[in-house]
Amino acid sequence: MPDDELMPIGAFAQRTGLTPSALRFYADSGLLPPAEVDPASGYRYYAAGQVARATVLRRLRELAMPLADVGAALDAGADEATRILDGHVAQVLAHAADVQRRAAALRPALGGAPGEPIAALKGPVLADAVDQVLTAAVHDPLLPALAGVRVEASPEAVALTATDRYRLSTRTLVPVGAPGRAWAGTVDGGELRDAVADIRRSALVRVDAVPHAVRFRADGRADRWCRLLTGEFPDHRRMLASLGEATTRAVVAKDAFLRALEEHPGEHVALRVTGGGVAVRPADGGPGTPLPATATGADLLIRFALTTLYPAVSTAVGPDVLLDLRGADRPVTVRSADRGDLTTLAMPVMADPAA
Numbered sequence: 001m002p003d004d005e006l007m008p009i010g011a012f013a014q015r016t017g018l019t020p021s022a023l024r025f026y027a028d029s030g031l032l033p034p035a036e037v038d039p040a041s042g043y044r045y046y047a048a049g050q051v052a053r054a055t056v057l058r059r060l061r062e063l064a065m066p067l068a069d070v071g072a073a074l075d076a077g078a079d080e081a082t083r084i085l086d087g088h089v090a091q092v093l094a095h096a097a098d099v100q101r102r103a104a105a106l107r108p109a110l111g112g113a114p115g116e117p118i119a120a121l122k123g124p125v126l127a128d129a130v131d132q133v134l135t136a137a138v139h140d141p142l143l144p145a146l147a148g149v150r151v152e153a154s155p156e157a158v159a160l161t162a163t164d165r166y167r168l169s170t171r172t173l174v175p176v177g178a179p180g181r182a183w184a185g186t187v188d189g190g191e192l193r194d195a196v197a198d199i200r201r202s203a204l205v206r207v208d209a210v211p212h213a214v215r216f217r218a219d220g221r222a223d224r225w226c227r228l229l230t231g232e233f234p235d236h237r238r239m240l241a242s243l244g245e246a247t248t249r250a251v252v253a254k255d256a257f258l259r260a261l262e263e264h265p266g267e268h269v270a271l272r273v274t275g276g277g278v279a280v281r282p283a284d285g286g287p288g289t290p291l292p293a294t295a296t297g298a299d300l301l302i303r304f305a306l307t308t309l310y311p312a313v314s315t316a317v318g319p320d321v322l323l324d325l326r327g328a329d330r331p332v333t334v335r336s337a338d339r340g341d342l343t344t345l346a347m348p349v350m351a352d353p354a355a
Helices: 009-016 020-028 048-062 067-075 078-110 123-134 189-200 236-241 254-263 306-314
Strands: 006-008 044-047 116-122 148-153 158-163 167-173 183-188 204-210 213-217 224-227 248-253 268-274 277-282 289-291 293-297 300-305 320-325 332-336 339-346
Touching: 006 009, 009 020, 009 044, 009 048, 020 044, 020 048, 044 048, 048 067, 067 078, 078 189, 116 123, 116 148, 116 158, 123 148, 123 158, 123 167, 123 189, 123 204, 148 189, 167 236, 167 306, 183 189, 183 224, 189 213, 189 224, 236 339, 248 254, 248 277, 254 277, 254 289, 254 306, 254 320, 268 306, 268 320, 277 293, 300 306, 306 339
Parallel strands: none
Antiparallel strands: 006 044, 116 204, 148 158, 148 183, 158 167, 167 339, 204 213, 213 224, 248 293, 248 320, 268 277, 268 300, 277 289, 320 332, 332 339
C-alpha cells in the first residue's frame, strides 16, 4: 500500500494492533493524529506511512511507559529514544525491587506458619554455588521449573541443581553447625540471583522454609525471600545414576581450554581425546588446538554446541577440569579436578551425516 493511501480507522486498527478507541485517545493526546478527518462525518483516516509509528507506540505502551516519555521517544533520534527506553526499564526494575522488599517486610504481619530451619551455610560459599549452578537455568514457558534452582537438603548436606535439559549443574554444600533437616523445593532463579549480593556479604546465612518461599536470614541484614516455583523439576538424580562408568577420562588446564573455546570461530566445537591428550577442533573436521592435558581410556571425538560446553567449563573451580566421557552421544561430566562437589553435565550434539 502506498504511504499516501488512506485507510479508515478500523482497517488501521487491524494493521497496528491498536483498538479504534485507543487510536482516538492517541489522536486526542497528539501522539498519533489521523492523516485526514472528514469534515462532514468526522470519520478519521490514516496513512500507510503511519503504521510503523503506531506499532512502536503500541509496544512502548505495552511496557507501561508514560505518555510523555512515549511522545519523546517517538519524536527523538535513535540514540535518544534508546536512552529513554533504557531509563524507563531501569525505573520499572527499581520499582519491582522496591515492591519485593516491601512485600518481604510485610510477610510477618500477615501471620501464617513460622519458618522451619533448613540449614545454616557460609554466605560466600552459598553465593558462589548459586552463581555456578544458575548458568544452567533457562526460562521455558512449558517447563517453568527450569527457571529455578532445585534445593535438596538432608541433615548432612544441601545440594543446589539447575538444568536447561542440555546442561546440568549441581553443587553440594556442607551445613555449618547443627545438622539441618530433610527438605526439597525449586527456588525462583531470578529472585535467588537478586539475593546473591546480600548472601555473599554475610558470614553465615540461615535458610528457612516458609509457605511458598524460602527465607535467607543473616545478622545485620534484612531477610531475603525467594518464591518457590510450581511444576515438576526433572528427575536429575535418576539421570545422574544412569550415566554409567566413564570410558575416557581427561584432565585439562581450564584457562587454556577456555581460551581455545573463546577463539573458536564456529557455533559447534569438537573435542578430540586420545592417549596423546586433548585438542579443540572444528566440528566439521580440520586441525585443532592442542591443550595442556592428560587422557586415559578409549580415543574419542565428541561434538558440542559452544553455548553448552563453554559455561560448563567456565564455572569449574580451580586450575584444572576433569572430563568423564562415555561416548560421542552420551553426556560428559565436567568436574573441578580439586573440588568434586561441583558437577556439570553437558550434552553433546550428533555429527551431521552429510558433513
